[in-house]
Amino acid sequence: MSALNVGQQIHDFRVDAFLKSMYGYEQTYLATSVQEEHKKVLLKLYDVMEFPSRQLSEGGTLMEGNIRNEMYHWFAPIHLYDTVLLDGKEYHCLVREYIESKRLSDLLAEGKRYSWDEAMPIIHQVLNGLSCLHRQERAIIHNDMTPRNILLYESREHETKVYIIGTGHLSYRRSGVASFPTDDLNPWYRAPETYTGMYDEQSDLFSVGALLYEMLTGKAPWQTELPDCFCDTRLYKKIVKKAREAELLFPEELMLTDEQQNTLKKALALDYEKRYYNVEAFKKGLDGEIAVVEKTSPIPVEQENASSWDEKIKKADRKRICRCSRNGGGETDIL
Template structure:
Protein backbone atom coordinates (compact mmCIF):
# COMPACT_ATOMS: atom_id res chain seq x y z
CA UNK A 1 0.00 0.00 0.00
CA UNK A 2 1.19 3.46 -0.82
CA UNK A 3 1.50 5.19 2.58
CA UNK A 4 0.86 8.58 1.01
CA UNK A 5 -2.64 7.70 -0.21
CA UNK A 6 -5.87 8.14 1.73
CA UNK A 7 -7.44 4.92 0.48
CA UNK A 8 -10.60 2.90 1.05
CA UNK A 9 -8.92 0.11 2.97
CA UNK A 10 -9.05 -1.57 6.34
CA UNK A 11 -12.02 -3.04 8.20
CA UNK A 12 -15.25 -3.59 6.34
CA UNK A 13 -18.06 -1.09 6.62
CA UNK A 14 -20.32 -3.75 8.11
CA UNK A 15 -17.76 -4.39 10.85
CA UNK A 16 -17.33 -0.68 11.49
CA UNK A 17 -21.01 0.13 11.96
CA UNK A 18 -22.43 -3.27 12.91
CA UNK A 19 -23.67 -2.01 16.27
CA UNK A 20 -25.45 1.04 14.85
CA UNK A 21 -29.18 0.43 15.51
CA UNK A 22 -31.49 0.09 12.55
CA UNK A 23 -33.97 2.71 13.74
CA UNK A 24 -36.36 2.26 10.83
CA UNK A 25 -36.33 1.46 7.14
CA UNK A 26 -34.72 4.21 5.05
CA UNK A 27 -37.31 6.46 3.49
CA UNK A 28 -37.27 6.87 -0.27
CA UNK A 29 -38.35 10.49 -0.25
CA UNK A 30 -40.86 11.95 -2.69
CA UNK A 31 -41.99 9.26 -5.10
CA UNK A 32 -41.21 9.89 -8.74
CA UNK A 33 -38.86 12.77 -7.97
CA UNK A 34 -36.78 13.54 -11.02
CA UNK A 35 -33.32 13.98 -9.54
CA UNK A 36 -30.97 13.23 -12.39
CA UNK A 37 -29.81 16.85 -12.53
CA UNK A 38 -29.07 19.38 -9.85
CA UNK A 39 -31.29 22.18 -11.14
CA UNK A 40 -34.96 21.63 -11.82
CA UNK A 41 -36.37 23.15 -15.06
CA UNK A 42 -38.57 25.92 -13.68
CA UNK A 43 -39.05 28.53 -16.36
CA UNK A 44 -35.90 27.44 -18.17
CA UNK A 45 -35.66 27.11 -21.94
CA UNK A 46 -34.25 23.83 -23.19
CA UNK A 47 -32.94 22.94 -26.59
CA UNK A 48 -35.37 20.07 -27.23
CA UNK A 49 -39.12 19.93 -26.61
CA UNK A 50 -41.27 17.05 -25.43
CA UNK A 51 -41.98 14.66 -28.31
CA UNK A 52 -38.88 15.58 -30.29
CA UNK A 53 -36.41 12.96 -31.53
CA UNK A 54 -32.97 14.57 -31.63
CA UNK A 55 -31.32 11.15 -31.46
CA UNK A 56 -32.44 8.26 -33.63
CA UNK A 57 -34.27 5.63 -31.62
CA UNK A 58 -35.25 7.91 -28.72
CA UNK A 59 -38.18 10.24 -28.00
CA UNK A 60 -37.85 12.98 -25.42
CA UNK A 61 -40.66 13.07 -22.88
CA UNK A 62 -39.55 16.06 -20.82
CA UNK A 63 -36.54 18.04 -19.66
CA UNK A 64 -35.20 17.05 -16.25
CA UNK A 65 -32.65 19.74 -15.56
CA UNK A 66 -29.47 21.54 -16.43
CA UNK A 67 -25.94 21.27 -15.03
CA UNK A 68 -22.46 22.52 -15.75
CA UNK A 69 -22.12 20.06 -18.65
CA UNK A 70 -25.37 20.86 -20.47
CA UNK A 71 -28.91 19.44 -20.25
CA UNK A 72 -30.59 16.21 -19.13
CA UNK A 73 -33.82 14.80 -20.56
CA UNK A 74 -36.10 11.93 -19.66
CA UNK A 75 -36.68 9.87 -22.81
CA UNK A 76 -37.86 6.49 -24.00
CA UNK A 77 -36.35 4.25 -26.63
CA UNK A 78 -38.38 2.89 -29.52
CA UNK A 79 -38.43 -0.39 -27.58
CA UNK A 80 -40.02 1.38 -24.60
CA UNK A 81 -36.97 1.55 -22.33
CA UNK A 82 -36.73 4.58 -20.03
CA UNK A 83 -33.41 6.41 -20.24
CA UNK A 84 -31.83 9.72 -19.37
CA UNK A 85 -30.28 11.60 -22.29
CA UNK A 86 -27.46 13.90 -21.25
CA UNK A 87 -26.77 16.54 -23.91
CA UNK A 88 -23.18 17.74 -23.63
CA UNK A 89 -22.93 21.42 -24.53
CA UNK A 90 -19.72 22.39 -22.70
CA UNK A 91 -16.26 20.87 -22.32
CA UNK A 92 -17.18 18.30 -24.95
CA UNK A 93 -13.81 16.58 -25.28
CA UNK A 94 -13.25 16.38 -21.52
CA UNK A 95 -16.73 14.94 -21.01
CA UNK A 96 -16.32 12.54 -23.93
CA UNK A 97 -13.07 11.14 -22.53
CA UNK A 98 -14.58 10.75 -19.09
CA UNK A 99 -17.66 8.98 -20.40
CA UNK A 100 -15.73 6.62 -22.67
CA UNK A 101 -13.52 5.43 -19.83
CA UNK A 102 -16.57 4.79 -17.65
CA UNK A 103 -18.85 3.04 -20.16
CA UNK A 104 -17.68 -0.46 -19.23
CA UNK A 105 -18.13 0.04 -15.49
CA UNK A 106 -20.92 -2.17 -14.15
CA UNK A 107 -21.87 -1.89 -10.50
CA UNK A 108 -25.26 -1.66 -8.78
CA UNK A 109 -24.16 1.53 -7.02
CA UNK A 110 -23.28 3.40 -10.22
CA UNK A 111 -25.81 4.91 -12.60
CA UNK A 112 -25.15 2.88 -15.74
CA UNK A 113 -23.80 4.63 -18.82
CA UNK A 114 -25.25 2.79 -21.82
CA UNK A 115 -23.76 4.62 -24.79
CA UNK A 116 -22.34 7.83 -26.24
CA UNK A 117 -23.81 8.99 -29.55
CA UNK A 118 -23.67 12.03 -31.83
CA UNK A 119 -26.56 12.98 -34.13
CA UNK A 120 -26.37 14.38 -37.66
CA UNK A 121 -26.31 17.95 -36.32
CA UNK A 122 -23.26 17.24 -34.20
CA UNK A 123 -25.07 17.12 -30.84
CA UNK A 124 -23.45 14.62 -28.47
CA UNK A 125 -25.61 12.64 -26.03
CA UNK A 126 -24.76 10.31 -23.18
CA UNK A 127 -27.42 7.61 -22.87
CA UNK A 128 -27.76 6.68 -19.21
CA UNK A 129 -29.87 4.67 -16.83
CA UNK A 130 -32.91 6.69 -15.76
CA UNK A 131 -33.31 7.14 -12.00
CA UNK A 132 -36.65 8.40 -10.68
CA UNK A 133 -35.80 8.24 -6.99
CA UNK A 134 -34.70 11.18 -4.83
CA UNK A 135 -31.22 12.58 -4.52
CA UNK A 136 -29.53 12.72 -1.14
CA UNK A 137 -29.74 16.51 -1.46
CA UNK A 138 -33.53 16.25 -1.61
CA UNK A 139 -33.63 13.86 1.33
CA UNK A 140 -31.44 16.19 3.40
CA UNK A 141 -33.84 19.05 2.73
CA UNK A 142 -36.52 16.99 4.46
CA UNK A 143 -34.23 16.31 7.44
CA UNK A 144 -32.63 19.65 8.39
CA UNK A 145 -31.20 18.18 11.61
CA UNK A 146 -29.73 15.08 10.00
CA UNK A 147 -30.97 11.66 8.93
CA UNK A 148 -31.94 8.75 11.19
CA UNK A 149 -28.95 6.47 11.69
CA UNK A 150 -30.55 3.65 9.71
CA UNK A 151 -30.76 5.93 6.69
CA UNK A 152 -27.20 7.16 7.21
CA UNK A 153 -26.08 3.55 7.17
CA UNK A 154 -27.91 2.85 3.89
CA UNK A 155 -26.50 5.88 2.09
CA UNK A 156 -22.98 5.45 3.44
CA UNK A 157 -22.76 1.75 2.60
CA UNK A 158 -23.85 2.28 -1.01
CA UNK A 159 -21.64 5.33 -1.43
CA UNK A 160 -18.55 3.57 -0.11
CA UNK A 161 -19.12 0.44 -2.18
CA UNK A 162 -19.60 2.48 -5.35
CA UNK A 163 -16.52 4.62 -4.74
CA UNK A 164 -14.45 1.56 -3.86
CA UNK A 165 -15.44 0.05 -7.21
CA UNK A 166 -14.40 3.22 -9.05
CA UNK A 167 -11.07 3.29 -7.24
CA UNK A 168 -10.49 -0.40 -7.96
CA UNK A 169 -10.77 0.50 -11.65
CA UNK A 170 -8.42 3.46 -11.43
CA UNK A 171 -11.16 6.09 -11.48
CA UNK A 172 -11.50 9.12 -9.20
CA UNK A 173 -15.01 10.60 -9.12
CA UNK A 174 -13.86 14.13 -8.19
CA UNK A 175 -17.36 15.57 -7.67
CA UNK A 176 -19.03 13.58 -4.90
CA UNK A 177 -21.84 15.54 -3.26
CA UNK A 178 -25.46 14.89 -2.17
CA UNK A 179 -26.86 16.13 -5.50
CA UNK A 180 -24.98 13.32 -7.27
CA UNK A 181 -26.24 10.50 -5.03
CA UNK A 182 -29.63 8.85 -5.56
CA UNK A 183 -31.84 6.21 -3.97
CA UNK A 184 -33.63 3.93 -6.42
CA UNK A 185 -35.68 1.01 -5.07
CA UNK A 186 -33.60 1.02 -1.89
CA UNK A 187 -30.27 1.01 -3.75
CA UNK A 188 -27.87 3.95 -3.53
CA UNK A 189 -26.56 5.02 -6.92
CA UNK A 190 -23.72 7.42 -7.75
CA UNK A 191 -24.18 9.68 -10.74
CA UNK A 192 -22.26 12.29 -12.70
CA UNK A 193 -19.02 10.34 -12.76
CA UNK A 194 -18.50 11.45 -16.37
CA UNK A 195 -16.27 14.09 -14.79
CA UNK A 196 -14.18 11.26 -13.40
CA UNK A 197 -10.62 10.93 -14.57
CA UNK A 198 -8.25 8.01 -14.92
CA UNK A 199 -5.65 8.32 -12.19
CA UNK A 200 -2.86 7.85 -14.71
CA UNK A 201 -3.93 11.03 -16.48
CA UNK A 202 -4.93 13.14 -13.47
CA UNK A 203 -1.87 15.37 -13.32
CA UNK A 204 -1.59 17.20 -16.61
CA UNK A 205 0.81 20.17 -16.50
CA UNK A 206 -0.96 23.31 -15.34
CA UNK A 207 -4.18 21.45 -14.62
CA UNK A 208 -5.74 23.11 -11.58
CA UNK A 209 -9.36 23.97 -12.31
CA UNK A 210 -11.89 23.41 -9.55
CA UNK A 211 -14.33 20.61 -10.35
CA UNK A 212 -16.21 20.04 -7.10
CA UNK A 213 -18.71 22.02 -5.11
CA UNK A 214 -16.60 23.93 -2.61
CA UNK A 215 -18.19 22.42 0.50
CA UNK A 216 -16.97 18.95 -0.52
CA UNK A 217 -13.52 19.82 -1.88
CA UNK A 218 -10.43 18.35 -0.22
CA UNK A 219 -7.64 20.80 0.68
CA UNK A 220 -5.24 19.33 -1.88
CA UNK A 221 -7.56 20.23 -4.77
CA UNK A 222 -6.29 23.79 -4.38
CA UNK A 223 -2.92 22.53 -5.62
CA UNK A 224 -4.42 20.61 -8.55
CA UNK A 225 -4.30 17.12 -7.03
CA UNK A 226 -7.13 14.89 -8.21
CA UNK A 227 -6.41 11.50 -6.66
CA UNK A 228 -8.26 8.93 -4.54
CA UNK A 229 -7.95 10.90 -1.28
CA UNK A 230 -10.22 13.68 -2.52
CA UNK A 231 -13.11 11.22 -2.83
CA UNK A 232 -12.52 9.99 0.74
CA UNK A 233 -12.55 13.58 1.97
CA UNK A 234 -15.85 14.19 0.18
CA UNK A 235 -17.32 11.05 1.76
CA UNK A 236 -16.34 12.44 5.16
CA UNK A 237 -18.11 15.73 4.44
CA UNK A 238 -21.22 13.94 3.17
CA UNK A 239 -21.27 11.67 6.24
CA UNK A 240 -20.99 14.70 8.53
CA UNK A 241 -23.87 16.37 6.69
CA UNK A 242 -26.07 13.27 6.89
CA UNK A 243 -25.50 13.06 10.65
CA UNK A 244 -25.99 16.75 11.48
CA UNK A 245 -27.90 18.35 8.61
CA UNK A 246 -25.05 20.77 7.90
CA UNK A 247 -21.64 20.69 6.28
CA UNK A 248 -18.57 20.86 8.55
CA UNK A 249 -17.14 23.96 6.87
CA UNK A 250 -19.35 26.80 5.71
CA UNK A 251 -18.99 30.49 4.98
CA UNK A 252 -20.41 33.45 3.12
CA UNK A 253 -17.95 33.18 0.24
CA UNK A 254 -16.25 30.38 -1.64
CA UNK A 255 -12.89 31.71 -0.48
CA UNK A 256 -13.94 31.52 3.17
CA UNK A 257 -15.11 27.93 2.78
CA UNK A 258 -11.92 26.88 1.01
CA UNK A 259 -9.78 28.51 3.70
CA UNK A 260 -11.62 26.52 6.36
CA UNK A 261 -10.93 23.32 4.42
CA UNK A 262 -7.25 24.23 4.53
CA UNK A 263 -6.95 25.37 8.15
CA UNK A 264 -9.97 24.51 10.34
CA UNK A 265 -10.85 21.35 12.21
CA UNK A 266 -14.42 20.03 12.08
CA UNK A 267 -16.57 20.12 15.21
CA UNK A 268 -16.95 16.42 15.96
CA UNK A 269 -18.95 16.82 19.17
CA UNK A 270 -22.39 16.32 17.52
CA UNK A 271 -21.34 13.03 15.89
CA UNK A 272 -22.13 9.63 17.41
CA UNK A 273 -19.64 6.81 17.47
CA UNK A 274 -18.44 5.02 15.41
CA UNK A 275 -18.88 7.82 12.90
CA UNK A 276 -16.89 10.39 14.85
CA UNK A 277 -13.62 8.57 14.25
CA UNK A 278 -14.43 7.90 10.61
CA UNK A 279 -15.14 11.57 9.91
CA UNK A 280 -12.04 12.69 11.82
CA UNK A 281 -9.78 10.51 9.69
CA UNK A 282 -11.56 11.26 6.42
CA UNK A 283 -11.22 15.02 6.98
CA UNK A 284 -7.58 14.96 8.08
CA UNK A 285 -5.69 17.83 6.44
CA UNK A 286 -2.76 15.55 5.67
CA UNK A 287 -3.86 12.74 3.32
CA UNK A 288 -1.05 10.59 4.79
CA UNK A 289 -2.97 10.43 8.08
CA UNK A 290 -6.35 9.58 6.68
CA UNK A 291 -6.34 5.84 6.10
CA UNK A 292 -9.92 5.16 7.11
CA UNK A 293 -11.63 1.80 7.74
CA UNK A 294 -14.84 2.27 5.77
CA UNK A 295 -14.27 -0.05 2.85
CA UNK A 296 -16.65 -2.74 1.70
CA UNK A 297 -15.34 -6.21 2.44
CA UNK A 298 -12.99 -7.68 -0.17
CA UNK A 299 -14.09 -11.25 0.26
Protein backbone atom coordinates in the same frame (compact mmCIF):
# COMPACT_ATOMS: atom_id res chain seq x y z
CA MET B 1 -30.70 27.22 -28.21
CA SER B 2 -31.59 23.53 -27.93
CA ALA B 3 -30.51 21.15 -30.69
CA LEU B 4 -33.63 18.97 -30.30
CA ASN B 5 -37.32 19.76 -30.30
CA VAL B 6 -40.05 18.17 -28.18
CA GLY B 7 -41.38 15.13 -30.03
CA GLN B 8 -38.22 14.70 -32.11
CA GLN B 9 -36.76 11.19 -32.21
CA ILE B 10 -33.07 10.47 -31.78
CA HIS B 11 -31.86 6.88 -31.89
CA ASP B 12 -34.59 4.94 -30.03
CA PHE B 13 -35.86 7.85 -27.93
CA ARG B 14 -38.48 10.57 -28.28
CA VAL B 15 -37.75 13.94 -26.65
CA ASP B 16 -40.27 14.97 -23.96
CA ALA B 17 -38.63 18.12 -22.62
CA PHE B 18 -35.47 20.23 -22.73
CA LEU B 19 -34.01 20.44 -19.22
CA LYS B 20 -30.83 22.52 -19.27
CA SER B 21 -27.70 23.62 -21.09
CA MET B 22 -24.29 23.84 -19.43
CA TYR B 23 -20.75 24.97 -20.25
CA GLY B 24 -21.71 25.94 -23.80
CA TYR B 25 -21.34 22.38 -25.12
CA GLU B 26 -23.72 20.19 -23.08
CA GLN B 27 -27.52 19.82 -23.35
CA THR B 28 -29.79 17.57 -21.28
CA TYR B 29 -33.26 16.31 -22.22
CA LEU B 30 -35.96 14.10 -20.71
CA ALA B 31 -36.95 11.43 -23.22
CA THR B 32 -39.02 8.25 -23.61
CA SER B 33 -38.08 4.97 -25.26
CA VAL B 34 -40.10 4.44 -28.44
CA GLN B 35 -39.91 0.69 -27.84
CA GLU B 36 -40.83 0.76 -24.15
CA GLU B 37 -43.30 3.60 -23.55
CA HIS B 38 -42.95 3.35 -19.78
CA LYS B 39 -39.17 3.78 -19.90
CA LYS B 40 -37.94 7.31 -19.20
CA VAL B 41 -34.33 8.38 -19.75
CA LEU B 42 -32.10 11.42 -19.46
CA LEU B 43 -30.48 12.13 -22.82
CA LYS B 44 -27.35 14.26 -23.07
CA LEU B 45 -25.76 15.80 -26.14
CA TYR B 46 -22.18 17.11 -26.20
CA ASP B 47 -21.01 19.34 -29.04
CA VAL B 48 -18.04 17.42 -30.48
CA MET B 49 -16.22 20.55 -31.66
CA GLU B 50 -16.64 22.42 -28.36
CA PHE B 51 -16.20 19.52 -25.94
CA PRO B 52 -12.77 19.66 -24.19
CA SER B 53 -10.60 16.80 -25.44
CA ARG B 54 -9.02 16.34 -22.01
CA GLN B 55 -12.43 15.18 -20.72
CA LEU B 56 -12.38 12.20 -23.07
CA SER B 57 -11.20 8.73 -22.05
CA GLU B 58 -8.15 7.02 -23.51
CA GLY B 59 -10.29 5.61 -26.32
CA GLY B 60 -11.52 9.06 -27.32
CA THR B 61 -15.01 8.49 -25.89
CA LEU B 62 -16.85 10.21 -23.04
CA MET B 63 -15.48 9.34 -19.59
CA GLU B 64 -19.00 8.34 -18.52
CA GLY B 65 -18.73 5.44 -20.93
CA ASN B 66 -16.49 3.82 -18.30
CA ILE B 67 -19.64 3.09 -16.26
CA ARG B 68 -20.08 -0.48 -17.50
CA ASN B 69 -22.38 -3.40 -16.69
CA GLU B 70 -20.42 -4.59 -13.68
CA MET B 71 -20.92 -1.17 -12.04
CA TYR B 72 -24.70 -0.97 -12.52
CA HIS B 73 -25.27 -2.26 -9.00
CA TRP B 74 -24.17 1.15 -7.69
CA PHE B 75 -24.32 3.48 -10.70
CA ALA B 76 -27.37 4.40 -12.75
CA PRO B 77 -27.00 2.55 -16.10
CA ILE B 78 -25.41 4.72 -18.80
CA HIS B 79 -25.25 3.96 -22.51
CA LEU B 80 -23.19 5.68 -25.21
CA TYR B 81 -24.65 5.92 -28.71
CA ASP B 82 -23.14 6.83 -32.07
CA THR B 83 -22.57 10.52 -32.63
CA VAL B 84 -25.45 12.38 -34.32
CA LEU B 85 -25.47 15.23 -36.82
CA LEU B 86 -27.99 18.00 -36.06
CA ASP B 87 -28.14 21.23 -38.08
CA GLY B 88 -24.59 20.69 -39.29
CA LYS B 89 -23.19 20.03 -35.80
CA GLU B 90 -21.92 16.69 -34.56
CA TYR B 91 -22.80 15.61 -31.02
CA HIS B 92 -21.74 12.85 -28.67
CA CYS B 93 -24.92 11.14 -27.43
CA LEU B 94 -25.30 9.62 -23.97
CA VAL B 95 -28.40 8.14 -22.31
CA ARG B 96 -28.90 7.45 -18.63
CA GLU B 97 -31.83 5.51 -17.28
CA TYR B 98 -34.23 7.65 -15.27
CA ILE B 99 -34.48 6.28 -11.74
CA GLU B 100 -37.59 6.56 -9.56
CA SER B 101 -35.86 7.64 -6.39
CA LYS B 102 -35.15 10.45 -3.96
CA ARG B 103 -32.01 12.53 -3.83
CA LEU B 104 -30.18 12.42 -0.53
CA SER B 105 -29.84 16.22 -0.79
CA ASP B 106 -33.64 16.58 -0.90
CA LEU B 107 -34.08 14.36 2.15
CA LEU B 108 -31.50 16.38 4.09
CA ALA B 109 -33.15 19.65 3.02
CA GLU B 110 -36.46 18.30 4.34
CA GLY B 111 -34.85 17.77 7.75
CA LYS B 112 -33.87 14.10 7.54
CA ARG B 113 -30.98 13.23 9.85
CA TYR B 114 -29.27 9.88 10.21
CA SER B 115 -27.81 8.12 13.19
CA TRP B 116 -24.40 6.53 12.72
CA ASP B 117 -25.96 3.08 12.36
CA GLU B 118 -28.57 4.34 9.86
CA ALA B 119 -25.91 6.02 7.75
CA MET B 120 -23.56 3.05 7.56
CA PRO B 121 -25.43 0.97 4.91
CA ILE B 122 -25.59 4.01 2.61
CA ILE B 123 -21.96 5.02 3.13
CA HIS B 124 -20.74 1.46 2.55
CA GLN B 125 -22.68 1.28 -0.73
CA VAL B 126 -21.19 4.60 -1.83
CA LEU B 127 -17.71 3.32 -1.00
CA ASN B 128 -18.35 0.09 -2.88
CA GLY B 129 -19.34 2.13 -5.92
CA LEU B 130 -16.22 4.28 -5.67
CA SER B 131 -14.13 1.14 -5.30
CA CYS B 132 -15.38 0.01 -8.73
CA LEU B 133 -14.03 3.23 -10.24
CA HIS B 134 -10.77 3.32 -8.28
CA ARG B 135 -9.90 -0.31 -9.08
CA GLN B 136 -10.01 0.11 -12.84
CA GLU B 137 -6.75 -0.63 -14.66
CA ARG B 138 -6.36 3.13 -14.82
CA ALA B 139 -8.05 4.53 -11.71
CA ILE B 140 -11.12 6.70 -12.33
CA ILE B 141 -12.00 9.46 -9.87
CA HIS B 142 -15.59 10.64 -9.34
CA ASN B 143 -14.71 14.20 -8.17
CA ASP B 144 -18.26 15.24 -7.21
CA MET B 145 -19.42 12.99 -4.38
CA THR B 146 -22.13 15.09 -2.68
CA PRO B 147 -25.72 14.45 -1.47
CA ARG B 148 -27.14 15.76 -4.75
CA ASN B 149 -25.43 12.89 -6.56
CA ILE B 150 -26.75 10.13 -4.32
CA LEU B 151 -30.12 8.62 -5.27
CA LEU B 152 -31.91 6.43 -2.73
CA TYR B 153 -34.58 3.88 -3.62
CA GLU B 154 -36.26 0.92 -1.95
CA SER B 155 -35.47 -2.58 -3.17
CA ARG B 156 -37.97 -5.40 -3.46
CA GLU B 157 -36.62 -6.61 -0.13
CA HIS B 158 -37.53 -3.18 1.33
CA GLU B 159 -33.88 -2.23 1.81
CA THR B 160 -32.52 1.24 1.06
CA LYS B 161 -30.32 1.07 -2.02
CA VAL B 162 -27.96 3.62 -3.54
CA TYR B 163 -27.44 4.80 -7.08
CA ILE B 164 -24.52 7.16 -7.70
CA ILE B 165 -24.97 9.83 -10.39
CA GLY B 166 -23.13 13.08 -11.15
CA THR B 167 -20.66 11.30 -13.42
CA GLY B 168 -20.05 14.41 -15.52
CA HIS B 169 -16.83 15.10 -13.57
CA LEU B 170 -15.20 11.70 -13.96
CA SER B 171 -11.48 11.84 -14.65
CA TYR B 172 -8.27 9.93 -14.33
CA ARG B 173 -5.93 11.03 -11.53
CA ARG B 174 -4.99 14.66 -12.05
CA SER B 175 -2.13 16.78 -10.77
CA GLY B 176 -1.85 20.41 -11.81
CA VAL B 177 -4.95 21.20 -13.86
CA ALA B 178 -8.44 19.68 -13.60
CA SER B 179 -9.70 18.07 -16.80
CA PHE B 180 -13.31 19.09 -16.08
CA PRO B 181 -15.22 22.25 -15.07
CA THR B 182 -14.84 22.98 -11.35
CA ASP B 183 -17.12 26.00 -11.01
CA ASP B 184 -20.11 23.87 -10.02
CA LEU B 185 -18.33 21.75 -7.39
CA ASN B 186 -19.52 22.17 -3.81
CA PRO B 187 -16.59 23.91 -2.07
CA TRP B 188 -17.29 22.26 1.31
CA TYR B 189 -16.90 18.81 -0.24
CA ARG B 190 -13.61 19.57 -1.94
CA ALA B 191 -10.47 18.19 -0.36
CA PRO B 192 -7.78 20.85 0.23
CA GLU B 193 -5.47 19.42 -2.45
CA THR B 194 -8.12 19.89 -5.15
CA TYR B 195 -7.66 23.64 -4.82
CA THR B 196 -4.15 23.09 -6.17
CA GLY B 197 -5.38 20.85 -8.98
CA MET B 198 -4.80 17.42 -7.43
CA TYR B 199 -7.64 14.89 -7.77
CA ASP B 200 -7.24 11.26 -6.80
CA GLU B 201 -8.74 8.46 -4.68
CA GLN B 202 -8.09 10.31 -1.42
CA SER B 203 -9.91 13.44 -2.56
CA ASP B 204 -12.94 11.24 -3.30
CA LEU B 205 -12.71 9.74 0.19
CA PHE B 206 -12.60 13.21 1.76
CA SER B 207 -15.90 13.92 0.00
CA VAL B 208 -17.42 10.72 1.40
CA GLY B 209 -16.33 11.82 4.87
CA ALA B 210 -18.10 15.14 4.26
CA LEU B 211 -21.15 13.21 3.06
CA LEU B 212 -21.30 11.18 6.27
CA TYR B 213 -20.83 14.30 8.39
CA GLU B 214 -23.76 16.05 6.69
CA MET B 215 -25.98 12.98 7.03
CA LEU B 216 -25.36 13.12 10.78
CA THR B 217 -25.52 16.88 11.35
CA GLY B 218 -27.42 18.41 8.42
CA LYS B 219 -24.46 20.56 7.40
CA ALA B 220 -21.22 19.94 5.56
CA PRO B 221 -18.10 20.01 7.77
CA TRP B 222 -16.95 23.53 8.64
CA GLN B 223 -19.82 24.93 6.52
CA THR B 224 -20.45 28.67 6.81
CA GLU B 225 -22.38 31.15 4.68
CA LEU B 226 -21.18 31.81 1.13
CA PRO B 227 -22.14 34.76 -1.10
CA ASP B 228 -25.54 34.22 -2.71
CA CYS B 229 -24.80 35.20 -6.29
CA PHE B 230 -21.61 35.15 -8.32
CA CYS B 231 -18.24 35.28 -6.66
CA ASP B 232 -14.55 35.09 -7.38
CA THR B 233 -13.06 31.59 -7.07
CA ARG B 234 -10.31 33.07 -4.92
CA LEU B 235 -12.91 34.22 -2.43
CA TYR B 236 -14.36 30.70 -2.18
CA LYS B 237 -10.95 29.29 -1.43
CA LYS B 238 -10.29 31.97 1.17
CA ILE B 239 -13.60 31.39 2.96
CA VAL B 240 -13.21 27.61 2.98
CA LYS B 241 -9.61 27.73 4.13
CA LYS B 242 -10.45 30.15 6.96
CA ALA B 243 -13.41 28.06 8.13
CA ARG B 244 -11.26 24.93 8.22
CA GLU B 245 -8.87 26.52 10.68
CA ALA B 246 -11.47 25.82 13.35
CA GLU B 247 -11.80 22.49 15.16
CA LEU B 248 -14.22 20.04 13.58
CA LEU B 249 -17.26 19.96 15.88
CA PHE B 250 -19.43 17.00 16.84
CA PRO B 251 -22.67 18.10 18.54
CA GLU B 252 -23.35 16.19 21.77
CA GLU B 253 -26.79 15.10 20.59
CA LEU B 254 -25.13 12.91 17.96
CA MET B 255 -23.83 10.71 20.80
CA LEU B 256 -20.87 9.56 18.73
CA THR B 257 -18.26 7.42 20.39
CA ASP B 258 -14.64 8.57 20.48
CA GLU B 259 -13.88 5.88 17.90
CA GLN B 260 -16.56 7.19 15.52
CA GLN B 261 -15.35 10.77 15.93
CA ASN B 262 -11.79 9.71 15.23
CA THR B 263 -12.93 7.84 12.12
CA LEU B 264 -14.60 10.99 10.78
CA LYS B 265 -11.60 13.12 11.70
CA LYS B 266 -9.31 10.81 9.75
CA ALA B 267 -11.64 10.79 6.75
CA LEU B 268 -11.72 14.59 6.82
CA ALA B 269 -8.04 15.12 7.61
CA LEU B 270 -6.85 18.28 5.88
CA ASP B 271 -3.38 16.75 5.72
CA TYR B 272 -3.41 14.40 2.74
CA GLU B 273 -0.91 12.05 4.41
CA LYS B 274 -3.16 11.56 7.47
CA ARG B 275 -6.31 10.66 5.52
CA TYR B 276 -7.59 7.20 4.60
CA TYR B 277 -5.60 6.18 1.54
CA ASN B 278 -8.10 3.82 -0.11
CA VAL B 279 -11.66 2.55 0.15
CA GLU B 280 -10.77 -0.61 2.07
CA ALA B 281 -8.90 1.34 4.75
CA PHE B 282 -11.89 3.70 5.13
CA LYS B 283 -14.33 0.77 5.41
CA LYS B 284 -12.17 -0.86 8.08
CA GLY B 285 -12.12 2.42 9.96
CA LEU B 286 -15.93 2.61 9.81
CA ASP B 287 -16.17 -0.98 11.04
CA GLY B 288 -13.82 -0.31 13.94
CA GLU B 289 -11.00 -2.36 12.49
CA ILE B 290 -7.37 -1.38 12.02
CA ALA B 291 -6.33 -1.10 8.37
CA VAL B 292 -3.50 -3.53 7.64
CA VAL B 293 -2.81 -2.62 4.02
CA GLU B 294 0.47 -0.83 3.57
CA LYS B 295 0.16 2.67 2.21
CA THR B 296 1.30 3.23 -1.35
CA SER B 297 1.21 6.73 -2.69
CA PRO B 298 -0.82 6.90 -5.91
CA ILE B 299 1.21 7.97 -8.92
CA PRO B 300 -0.53 10.96 -10.53
CA VAL B 301 -1.31 10.42 -14.20
CA GLU B 302 -1.16 13.17 -16.81
CA GLN B 303 0.84 15.57 -14.67
CA GLU B 304 0.72 18.99 -16.21
CA ASN B 305 1.58 22.42 -14.92
CA ALA B 306 2.84 21.91 -11.37
CA SER B 307 2.27 25.53 -10.37
CA SER B 308 -0.20 26.00 -7.57
CA TRP B 309 -3.75 27.20 -7.90
CA ASP B 310 -2.72 30.53 -6.36
CA GLU B 311 0.12 31.02 -8.83
CA LYS B 312 -2.15 30.35 -11.78
CA ILE B 313 -4.63 32.91 -10.45
CA LYS B 314 -1.92 35.53 -10.07
CA LYS B 315 -0.68 34.96 -13.61
CA ALA B 316 -4.18 35.20 -15.06
CA ASP B 317 -5.04 38.83 -15.77
CA ARG B 318 -8.72 38.24 -15.18
CA LYS B 319 -11.25 37.09 -12.66
CA ARG B 320 -12.60 33.60 -12.83
CA ILE B 321 -16.23 34.03 -11.97
CA CYS B 322 -18.15 31.01 -10.86
CA ARG B 323 -21.64 30.37 -9.69
CA CYS B 324 -22.30 29.28 -6.14
CA SER B 325 -22.67 25.56 -5.56
CA ARG B 326 -26.00 24.67 -4.08
CA ASN B 327 -27.65 21.40 -3.16
CA GLY B 328 -31.10 20.81 -4.35
CA GLY B 329 -33.37 20.39 -7.28
CA GLY B 330 -35.04 17.30 -8.57
CA GLU B 331 -33.59 14.12 -9.93
CA THR B 332 -33.10 15.71 -13.34
CA ASP B 333 -30.73 18.45 -12.14
CA ILE B 334 -27.54 16.70 -13.15
CA LEU B 335 -26.61 13.54 -14.96
